Structures are given as structure tokens and as C-alpha cells.
Amino acid sequence: MIEVNDIKKKFGRKKVLKGVSFTAEKGEITCVIGINGVGKTTILNAIMNLTPINAGQILINGETINKHSYEKITFIPDAIIMQPGMTIKASMQFMADFYTSWNQARATELLGFFKLDENEKINNLSKGNRAKVNLLLGLALDVDYLLMDEPFSGIDIFSREQIAEVFTSHLVEDRGVIITTHEINDIEHLIDKAVLLDGGKVLKQFNSEEVREEEGKSVVDVMREVYQP
Numbered sequence: 001m002i003e004v005n006d007i008k009k010k011f012g013r014k015k016v017l018k019g020v021s022f023t024a025e026k027g028e029i030t031c032v033i034g035i036n037g038v039g040k041t042t043i044l045n046a047i048m049n050l051t052p053i054n055a056g057q058i059l060i061n062g063e064t065i066n067k068h069s070y071e072k073i074t075f076i077p078d079a080i081i082m083q084p085g086m087t088i089k090a091s092m093q094f095m096a097d098f099y100t101s102w103n104q105a106r107a108t109e110l111l112g113f114f115k116l117d118e119n120e121k122i123n124n125l126s127k128g129n130r131a132k133v134n135l136l137l138g139l140a141l142d143v144d145y146l147l148m149d150e151p152f153s154g155i156d157i158f159s160r161e162q163i164a165e166v167f168t169s170h171l172v173e174d175r176g177v178i179i180t181t182h183e184i185n186d187i188e189h190l191i192d193k194a195v196l197l198d199g200g201k202v203l204k205q206f207n208s209e210e211v212r213e214e215e216g217k218s219v220v221d222v223m224r225e226v227y228q229p
């Protein structure tokens with residue numbers, strides 16, 4: 001489990017996170033929802049130990065995050081992380097050289113799944129295909145947790161559908177996924193848990209299936225209640 005306990009973060013005098021707490025379990029997709037600038041990326045960076053926090057604690061499987069956390073967790077950003085002149089194949093080789101957790105069989109499966117040509121240069125790919133390469137590079141690591149910053153943002157409907165399919169496949173099952181978004185409509189059916197952020201705090205976290213079954217409400221219905229009371 002990833003436990004985010006009362007974390008606070010300031011940039012200069014600006015208090016971005018004012019005591020954020022939530023948990024994300026293995027085998028579940030947790031979605032951190034909030035408007036632009038609310039601090040979603042900052043939370044992911046904090047979980048990855050890429051930005052120091054001012055207060056609070058983050059635990060992964062009961063252990064405070066540390067320099068070995070990347071063996072359990074990976075971050076899939078919304079922008080491509082490789083040199084644009086590299087081919088997909090060279091990007092995969094780079095990951096294989098760098099991470100002992102690289103799983104080439106899974107990478108090859110994902111290449112086929114996304115119908116990507118490994119000889120294509122990243123430069124020449126469409127935005128949707130770049131997002132797929134990003135996802136491939138993260139999903140091919142054998143880690144327990146995947147963090148994804150806005151994986152569906154600005155991507156056409158067909159690529160979105162293909163990416164959504166990955167989330168319900170064996171490529172993700174048993175792993176814990178945290179997705180951020182400011183646009184829930186497309187992925188509402190994929191997520192297990194929603195964490196609603198505003199004003200530097202978590203306004204509500206809930207199991208989306210429970211809310212659907214017990215109260216007959218969608219995530220968007222709950223968002224309307226919370227954000228527009």
C-alpha cells in the first residue's frame with residue numbers, strides 16, 4: 001500500500017499541499033482528481049521522492065520512501081522522457097540498461113498491443129503514440145506501483161480507448177496504480193477509488209464502485225456534491 005500521511009508542501013510562500021492524506025492499494029486504480037494547479041503532479045513527485053516535502057510522511061509497503069523506492073514504484077509522466085531523436089527500440093534498450101526490473105517480454109507484448117513499430121523515432125510519433133510509448137516504458141518494469149500523470153490528456157478517442165484497455169488487462173492487474181486527472185468522464189469506469197482535491201486538501205476519498213452500488217451515484221455526481229455544494 002502507498003500511504004500519504006498529512007503531507008505539506010510550499011513553493012516559496014505558496015502553500016500548495018496543506019495536509020494531504022490518502023492511501024492507494026495494490027490491485028486498485030486510485031485517481032487523484034482536481035483542477036489545474038491544485039497540486040496533483042506535486043503529490044506524484046513527492047511520492048517518487050523527486051521533491052522534498054515540508055511535513056508529513058509517505059510510506060510504500062510500510063516503509064518510508066527512500067532511494068530504493070524506485071525498485072517498487074515507477075512514474076509515467078505526461079511528457080516523453082527520452083531524447084526525441086531516439087527510436088522506440090533505443091528507448092527500450094536505455095530502460096533495460098538502467099533498470100534491473102525491465103521485463104522485455106512485457107515490453108514486446110505492449111509493442112504488439114499498441115501496434116507500435118520499434119524502429120520509429122520518438123520525434124516522428126503522434127501525441128497518442130508518444131503517450132503509448134511512455135506507458136510501455138513504465139508498464140514494462142516489474143514494479144508494484146505505477147504513478148501516471150494525466151495519461152489521457154490531449155489524446156484522441158481511439159488512443160484513449162486503447163490505453164483504457166491496458167488498465168483492465170493483466171498488464172496492470174495486481175499492481176497499484178495512481179492516476180491524476182482533471183477530466184474524469186473518460187476514465188470513470190476504470191477507477192476503483194477517487195481522491196478529490198481542492199485548496200491544498202483532500203475533500204473526499206471514496207470507493208467508486210461502492211458509491212455506484214450503494215448510492216447509485218457516479219464519480220461525477222459525487223464531484224458535483226463536493227465541489228458545488
Ligand SMILES: Nc1ncnc2c1ncn2[C@@H]1O[C@H](COP(=O)(O)OP(=O)(O)OP(=O)(O)O)[C@@H](O)[C@H]1O
Binds near residue numbers: 041
Ligand atoms: N517547482 C515549482 N516552483 C514553484 N511553484 C511550483 C513548482 N511546481 C509547482 N508549482 C506550483 O504548485 C502548484 C501546483 O502545481 P502542480 O503542477 O502540482 O499542479 P497540478 O494539479 O498537477 O496541475 P495540472 O493539472 O495543470 O497539471 C501550481 O500553482 C504550480 O504553479
